[in-house]
Amino acid sequence: MALPSPEVLTAVTLWVAATHLQPALQHAPRLAVVGPTKGCGKSRLLDVLHEIVHQPMMTVNTSPAVIFRVIGENPPTLLVDEADTIFGPKAGEKEDLRGLLNAGHQRNRPAWRVSGPEHxxxxxxxxxxxxxxxxxxxxxxxxxxxxxxxxxxxxxGEKIAQFRSRHSVPELNVLRDQLSGWLVPLLDAASRLIPPMPVEDRAADTWEPLIIVADLAGGEWPALARAACLAMTKHQAGQDEESTLRTRLLRDIRRVFADHGDPEALRTQDLLAALITDAESPWPEYGKSGLNAHLLSGLLRDFGINPANFRPEQGKQAKGYFRNKFVDAWDRYCPEPSEVVPPTPARPVRSAPITPTGGMPVGVMGGISGPKRTR
Structure with missing residues (x-):
C-alpha cells in the first residue's frame, strides 16, 4: 500500500495488532478507510488486513442477522468493503447494521431481538x-x-510490490501468528493498563487500544503511537460532495490555469469568475448562490490545497491559489491522457524456452534485510 503518511502506517500497524487483544479491550476502534474516488487502494488494504488480523470476516453486503449471530465470546474482526453502499441514501434497510457498528465500539452494549420459536x-x-x-x-x-x-x-512513479496470494498470504500469515503469539499471553497485563493519552473523550476511547499495544511493545512505539494519534485526530473536514464533483473541480481548475497561460498563481476572485462563467458546469448553481471562496476552499481542503497570499506582477497582495499546489492532485485523480506512441515494427526473435527452477520461497516480509517501513 502507498499509505499517505508514516503516521497512517503506524496507526494501521497498531490497529492490526490490537485485534489480537480484543478480549482485554474495553473499546473496539473502527478503522475507516476512505478515499475521494475509486482506485485509491481501499479494497487492497482490506485484502492485506484479512491475512493478518485476528479471525477475519470479510463481507461486502451481508445482513445484520448474520453478524448478530457470528459475534460471540471470541468475536471476529469485521472487514466491510464498499461501506458507502451501506450508508448511502437508498440504504434505509441497513439501519440495524449501522446501529450494530455504533454499539459494537464499546463492550457490554448488546442488541436485543426476539428470537426462536418462542419469540x-x-x-x-x-x-x-x-x-x-x-x-x-x-x-x-x-x-x-x-x-x-x-x-x-x-x-x-509511485511503485509498490504487487499483492499475490501465492507468496503474500503466507508471509502475512506468519506475521499474524507472531502477533498472536506475542500478545495473547499479555491479555491480563493489557487489561490492567491505563495508558496516558494525548487526547480526551471519544478520541481517547478509540485510540487507547492502539496506545496499549505501543506501550506493550516499548522502544520507539509509545512515542510513534502518540504522535500518530495527535496527527490523525485533528479536525477532519467533511466531504459532503460526491467524488465525481471534486474531480470535475480539479479538471476545471486545470483548464482555467491553462487558459491564463499557466501562471504561478491565480487570484481567488479570478479563478471563481472563470469557473462560474462556464454555463455548462455545476459551479454557477453550486450552493445557495453559486460557488464562492469559502465553498471552493472547502472542496479543495481534502486534497491538501489551501489559498495563500501572493502578489501579482502588477497589483496589490491578494488571496489566491498557487498552481504547484494542484499538481499532485491532478496527477492522482485526473491525470492527462498519455500520448500514445505507435510501436515500431520489429522482426520476430526466436528465444529459447525458459525452464522453471522451482517455486517462490516464502520468508519474512521485506526480504533478508527485514521489513521496511514504506509509505
Missing amino acids: KPTAFPTFAMAALAGIGDLPDTIMDRAVVVRVKKRKD
Whole structure:
C-alpha cells in the first residue's frame, strides 16, 4: 500500500495488532478507510488486513442477522468493503447494521431481538473490531468511533510490490501468528493498563487500544503511537460532495490555469469568475448562490490545497491559489491522457524456452534485510 503518511502506517500497524487483544479491550476502534474516488487502494488494504488480523470476516453486503449471530465470546474482526453502499441514501434497510457498528465500539452494549420459536427476547453481543472501506466519508457516528485512514490514488512513479496470494498470504500469515503469539499471553497485563493519552473523550476511547499495544511493545512505539494519534485526530473536514464533483473541480481548475497561460498563481476572485462563467458546469448553481471562496476552499481542503497570499506582477497582495499546489492532485485523480506512441515494427526473435527452477520461497516480509517501513 502507498499509505499517505508514516503516521497512517503506524496507526494501521497498531490497529492490526490490537485485534489480537480484543478480549482485554474495553473499546473496539473502527478503522475507516476512505478515499475521494475509486482506485485509491481501499479494497487492497482490506485484502492485506484479512491475512493478518485476528479471525477475519470479510463481507461486502451481508445482513445484520448474520453478524448478530457470528459475534460471540471470541468475536471476529469485521472487514466491510464498499461501506458507502451501506450508508448511502437508498440504504434505509441497513439501519440495524449501522446501529450494530455504533454499539459494537464499546463492550457490554448488546442488541436485543426476539428470537426462536418462542419469540424469547435475546441479547446479542455487538462488541467486535471492524474495518470499513468506502468512497467518501462514512456517517459521523461511525467516523467519530474510528481511526480514519484517508487514502490517496497512487500516481505514476509511485511503485509498490504487487499483492499475490501465492507468496503474500503466507508471509502475512506468519506475521499474524507472531502477533498472536506475542500478545495473547499479555491479555491480563493489557487489561490492567491505563495508558496516558494525548487526547480526551471519544478520541481517547478509540485510540487507547492502539496506545496499549505501543506501550506493550516499548522502544520507539509509545512515542510513534502518540504522535500518530495527535496527527490523525485533528479536525477532519467533511466531504459532503460526491467524488465525481471534486474531480470535475480539479479538471476545471486545470483548464482555467491553462487558459491564463499557466501562471504561478491565480487570484481567488479570478479563478471563481472563470469557473462560474462556464454555463455548462455545476459551479454557477453550486450552493445557495453559486460557488464562492469559502465553498471552493472547502472542496479543495481534502486534497491538501489551501489559498495563500501572493502578489501579482502588477497589483496589490491578494488571496489566491498557487498552481504547484494542484499538481499532485491532478496527477492522482485526473491525470492527462498519455500520448500514445505507435510501436515500431520489429522482426520476430526466436528465444529459447525458459525452464522453471522451482517455486517462490516464502520468508519474512521485506526480504533478508527485514521489513521496511514504506509509505
